[in-house]
Amino acid sequence: MADPCSANTLTAQAVSYRVGSRLLVDKVSLTLVPGEMVALIGPNGAGKSTLMRLLSGYLTLDSGRCLLQSRPLNEWPRQALARQRAVMRQQHQITFPLSVREMVKMGRAPWSERNPQEVVKEVLSLTDSASLADRDFRQLSGGEQQRVQLARALAQLWHGEGPRGWLFLDEPTSALDLYHQQQALRLLHRLTRRGELSVCCVLHDLNLAALWADKIVLMHGGKLVACGSPGGVLTESTLTRWYRADLQIYSHPIEEVPQVALRR
Numbered sequence: 001m002a003d004p005c006s007a008n009t010l011t012a013q014a015v016s017y018r019v020g021s022r023l024l025v026d027k028v029s030l031t032l033v034p035g036e037m038v039a040l041i042g043p044n045g046a047g048k049s050t051l052m053r054l055l056s057g058y059l060t061l062d063s064g065r066c067l068l069q070s071r072p073l074n075e076w077p078r079q080a081l082a083r084q085r086a087v088m089r090q091q092h093q094i095t096f097p098l099s100v101r102e103m104v105k106m107g108r109a110p111w112s113e114r115n116p117q118e119v120v121k122e123v124l125s126l127t128d129s130a131s132l133a134d135r136d137f138r139q140l141s142g143g144e145q146q147r148v149q150l151a152r153a154l155a156q157l158w159h160g161e162g163p164r165g166w167l168f169l170d171e172p173t174s175a176l177d178l179y180h181q182q183q184a185l186r187l188l189h190r191l192t193r194r195g196e197l198s199v200c201c202v203l204h205d206l207n208l209a210a211l212w213a214d215k216i217v218l219m220h221g222g223k224l225v226a227c228g229s230p231g232g233v234l235t236e237s238t239l240t241r242w243y244r245a246d247l248q249i250y251s252h253p254i255e256e257v258p259q260v261a262l263r264r
Contacts, residue, residue: 007069007070008033008034008069009031009032009033009067009069009070010031010032010033010055010066010067010068010069010085010166010198011029011030011031011032011065011066011067012028012029012030012031012051012054012055012064012065012066013029013064013065013066013067014027014028014029014063014064014065015027015028015029015051015054015061015063015064015065015066016028016061016062016063016064017050017054017059017061017062018062023222024047024050024222025047025050025051025054025222026047026221026222026223027063027064027223028047028051028064028219028222028223028224029064029224030051030055030217030224030227032055032166032198032200033198034164034165034192034195034196034197034198035192035193035194035195035196035197035198036192036198036199036214036215037188037189037192037198037199037201037212037213037214037215038198038199038200038201038213038214038215038216038217039201039202039203039209039212039213039215039216039217040052040200040201040202040203040217040219041202041203041204041206041209041216041217041218041219041233042218042219042220042242043220043242043243043244045221046219046220046221046222047219047221047222047223048202048219049090049170049202050222051219052087052168052170052200052202053087054066055166055168055200056085056087056166056168057073057074057076057081057085058087060074068081068084068085068166069084079110082109082110082156083110083111083156083157083159083165084157084165084166085157085165085166085167085168086107086153086154086156086157086165086166086167086168087153087168087169087170088149088150088152088153088167088168088169088170088172089170090170090171090174094137094138095138097136097138098136098137098138099133099134099135099136099137100124100129100132100133100134100135100137100140100148101120101124101133101134103137103148103149103152104120104123104124104129104148104151104152104155105117105120105155106152107123107151107152107153107154107155107156107158108120108155108156108158109156110156116155119155119158120151120155122158123151123152123154123155123158124151126151126154126187127147127148127150127151127154127184127187128147128180128183129144129147129148129151132144132147132148141175142175143175143176143177143180145175146172146173146174146175146176147176147180147184150169150172150184153167153169154167154191157197162191162194162196162197163191163196163197164196164197165196165197165198166197166198166200167188167197167198167199167200168200168201169188169199169200169201169202170201170202171201171202171203171204172184172188172201173185173203173205173208174204181205181208185208185211185212186212188201188212189212192214206234206239206260207259207260209230209234210230210234210252210257210258210259210260211252211255211257213230214229215227215228215229216228216229216230216233216234218233218238218242220242225242226238226242230257230258231257231258234249234258234260235249235258236248236249239260245262246262246263247260247261247262247263248260248261248263249261
């Protein structure tokens with residue numbers, strides 16, 4: 001396990017967040033390290049998206065601490081933080097004409113380079129979005145918009161030959177077809193293998209989480225109730241308890257990871 005005091009981690013220490021009388025995140029502790037792909041799972045209302053916003057600094061903690069490279073998130077200058085972490089959220093409200101190329105270029109705003117076109121070209125290619133470059137973002141399908149937003153987030157963290165830092169993705173495959181689900185998660189997994197990128201994503205598809213995540217974090221009622229390898233978290237007893245679904249766990253015939261099947 002990574003040392004929570006390490007200079008190259010993002011660490012939540014007993015973080016909590018409340019809206020009115022509702023405790024949405026309840027004393028969650030978690031450490032994210034470069035080179036690792038983490039999946040946040042849990043039933044609806046478990047607190048996954050809220051935790052992600054706390055980890056990325058978009059929400060202010062009610063209690064606890066969140067440290068990026070041993071420094072509290074709220075002490076980071078905005079531009080410096082934007083060079084370290086990027087977030088891809090579920091909803092994208094664009095009301096004015098904006099080409100895909102310009103949308104992705106916005107990811108380079110925290111950087112002072114004069115010509116970001118090479119980075120933009122690279123991430124468009126990686127996300128299979130190059131053919132969309134001149135189209136109006138508003139006119140794309142939901143899946144196409146997701147690919148473009150992933151390209152924008154990667155552009156934001158691009159440093160030298162690849163992305164570096166902490167990438168947060170809220171249901172990044174929800175609108176993608178099977179091919180692009182596979183390609184997006186393959187890409188993210190491959191990028192983390194370089195050892196400089198940490199990916200933390202909310203996933204509702206437990207089978208995708210099992211195939212691609214190094215670590216799975218299961219939340220319920222704002223609490224972290226299980227954390228570990230796919231094999232350690234995706235057990236029949238654990239998922240039945242927290243999801244209340246009638247299901248069965250079997251082993252993937254090729255990859256030797258757990259897979260979830262619902263009973264009729």
